[in-house]
Amino acid sequence: MATFIYVEVNQKFSSAYQKPMLEQVKKQFSGLDYLDLDGFSEEFLTKQACQLAELADICGVYYKSFAPEASLGATLPLAEILIRRSQPTLVILQGTHIRLEKLFSNRSNLIFLKNPEELTLQEHLSHLYSNTLS
Template sequence: MQAFLYIDLAANNAYRKPVVELVQKALPTVTVLDLDSRSDELLQHYALRLLREAERTVVCIKADDGAAGLGNLMPLLEELFQEGRQRLVLLQGEHPRLQRIFSVRPHVAFKAVGAGEVPAEVSAFLL
């Protein structure tokens, strides 16, 4: 299974997620899950399970200046730090703490991208 996990940490997140819709349209066989900083424990559990079970995963984290803290997302981040997994982490926007966290983990494929670049990066990694 291949997966795309979209995490919206932006201060003003909307219900409609254009990036998620574009990925679903371009790659209909890829399992897609999106969550935000207010997602409940059950949804976070499903996201963690998806990360563990997928053979290849792209995780896109959207952030901005008013981004929420990382407290409730730490289990997901810790799973991303595991070595030997085929994962790509994309950061859409600015989040200095996340950039520092991933910069000291060279075994994690990490890239800062713009919103328009996300579908192409997902396709390139998963196809």
């Protein structure tokens, strides 16, 4: 199983339904399991995201940070699972978030990209998912 999880980290609740990165990945890699959440997500959704991350053979997580010091809130358990994973894991941080950078940098068990160029991002996503979906 391969999964892609989109996470927004913000200081206040946002009801934005347009998530261009998530839509782009859905279009490009149609065979993945997808989920999106934020720091204000309900416990059920957070548990579902954690379960997907734990069970996935391959996992990509895209964090979009709107505030460098925003609370991780409901997304913290997911971050804890990601740092313990031994399977192929790609974590992308778009924006700046002090705690996420500390959690994910220098982890040998995952690939961490901070504010990657579009081409670099696409290359990493293609490499991660290409063997799974072919």
